[in-house]
Amino acid sequence: MTAPAPEALLSAFVDGELPPHEAARVAEAIAASPALAQRAARLHQMKAALAGYGADLPLPDMPHLPPRSGRAISALRLGKLVALGSVAALCAVLILGVMPVSAPVSAPVAVLEPAAPALPALALHDDWLAAPPQAVTPDFPAEFGWMQAAARASGLQLVHQRADLGQTHLGFKGPNACRLSLLVSDTGGREQPLRLTLSDSVQYATWQRQGVTFEMVARDMATARFATVAAGLYQGSKDHGADGALHIALLQSARLPCRVGA
């Protein structure tokens, strides 16, 4: 069996069809390569453009059996009905003439990765999910202003903020019950590129920039979407939004559902 071509991998990544470890690999490559990010953005945009194909056309009437009115069936259908003499006869003919269409029964098999290890970041994320929502929507802290455009492009809204012991916890919510935590700590560590650990149940990303450690965690988020958001924020933390237009376009066009299987 031959390995899939890189273009096929990128295409499958955009569709959210890669197993988590492979999606992580592609997301890391996208984060490191503006050219690859450009190609991923184009694929996302082409996919999004096709999603609404035919949506602007008026939906034809649904045929009814038995017919409730002449308008419920197109002229062609009505002609067939008349020719057959009665609705019962039509049903009989269609039933007898129906092609043997076998009903598919097996559900897609999910590729499950081993459970993610217990992470302090995940514990904080779970604590936040369990707590009642903050009454007031927080403003973006000034030092994280560069995140705003990326969060907006990802469809994420800042709904939680807590600073404690040198660590800031930012909680985001998005459509389809999507919840995502970003933890930012001054750790003074060396530079570290984006690293992703993805499973179907827990998604985790971490990187270090200029002595600051970023950790991003979510549960049940589509891995490709999580990886795309992580790649966008990683890039934003590199240049503080100065030249993140490409990744903004990528984030904006990545419209995968937040929840797995949503």
Added chain:
Amino acid sequence: MLDDTQQAWLVQIRRKVFGYACALCPDISGAEDLYQDTILRAMTAPSVPTDFTAYRVWLFRIMRNLWIDRLRAQGRLPEFDTVAEIDDMPSAHADDQVVNALAVRQAFGALSKPHRDILALVDICGFSYAEAAEMLDVPAGTIMSRVSRARAALAARMQEERNVISLPLRRVARKIGDGA
């Protein structure tokens, strides 16, 4: 015959069903006809899946079978399994551009039937690779490569027709920022 639940499912996904018909047929009247034929065939089927996922695949498969029957009757059935050699995604002039949705749809209409078929299933109808593979009775890996080749063909078609609108990304980012 469809029970109440299956009728509700039909109403829920009929927009996607019609979208698939539009993607397969070159004209609207043909799409409407295919759509209504499919609904009629489903409504009179002696056996209907009782699981939503299976039902969705079953319904779209009815439409696809009807479409293939028509093409065959007209002597215009393409070879779906042919692995066409298609160039990679064109990279020239691809930088600093945003894809225009209208251009994508126009280029899509000009694709070959097999390319339109696979992209319609995945991008328009929203089927997973596993579901599409089940519908077409091929391995999921085949779907992956077919989708990729179809997208490459779509990009090439757009490039050919110069239907990509140049829109500096910097301006897009500013627009997003302004929309706050």
